Amino acid sequence: MKKLMFIAVFLFSSAGLMAQEADFGIKGGFNYGATGDYESLGDGADDFSQIIEGKEKSGYHIGVFSRFEIIGIFLQPELMFTRLNTEYETFNYKIDKIDAPILLGVNVFGPLNIKAGPSFQYIINNELEDTTLKIGDVEKDITVGYQVGAGINLGRLGFDVRYEGAFTENTAFGATETAQENFSIDSRPSQWILSLSYAF
Template sequence: MKKLMFIAVLVVSTLSATAQEVDFGIKGGFNYGATGDLKMENASNDLGDIIDGKEKSGYHLGFFSRLEILGIFLQPELMYTRLNTEYKDFDYKIDKLDLPVLVGVNVFGPLNIKAGPSFQYILSNDLENTELKIGEVENDITVGYQLGVGATLGSLGLDLRYEGAFSDNTAFSEQASENFQIDSRPSQWILSLSYAF
């Protein structure tokens, strides 16, 4: 995974040197979504109840760069993201760093479409409104995807994207008396406002 992130940074650096237009800026906004299922185990260690996470709002903020060559652009970003999910008896909170590397094309006037992988590093995951404790996720670094549409008006940009994940990333309970696990992969809509310097 570290090799993939190194390759992504190397590609961005190489393209920066040959790009016809390079923008840097800040962005932030709101996200709305949830993590995966909560699975409760019964006394025989079989999976009992499976509870869907209820979507809640979160937020994100960070930096982006946009490198355009012949009408196609590469847009790497570094974002801090808070993702919240509501389960029946508690809330689940994830803080992560996202590194999406999106390829896009301008389709009509200020409108564009974009898609690409999103590398995610989980900083922390916690339960709220409960005495239960949860351990760390299985994988600190995972790869997901983002796809969406945007509009650029001068220095301002507006994006609407969907983010998903390719594989499970489970977190387990820390207490033997309370056996449960949460699929921590994100499924969320992302609305962002950006400003290019």
């Protein structure tokens, strides 16, 4: 978590020093997607015997952003709290995480812009709902995915739609010792993100 905060502070400050124009603001909205596959072991099996694809559900996000324009190109780092939900047939998987996307963008036509870049993820809570199964911590504290999308800026208001994907998996294993309950879930999401922002 400290590493993620250091990265965010460094980018916000260094980009601000070089920028010709800088904006800071708040943003929030909805996300729709799912985490990766649920995989379970059967009795006496050496390999995973069952794979279940997660069903997309809605969640939300809220946080702060900055936007630094340099020679017609802008850098947009963000720090967001995200709630993500996924349905796996008989239970739900809930994740609370801190996201730190660092997007490079360009204005392409009037108020329309396109942007893309890496997105750092730090999971602060993951749990199963509507089941007696328990899940342990994820393998990696911080992982990197990507975001790509487009937005419209109308004065201080901004509207944004993006897709977030994963470069690698980040597995969480079942926290039980019973063979029938051995399982894993890939916590890294694939999701659509719809946001509304306001620049001060």
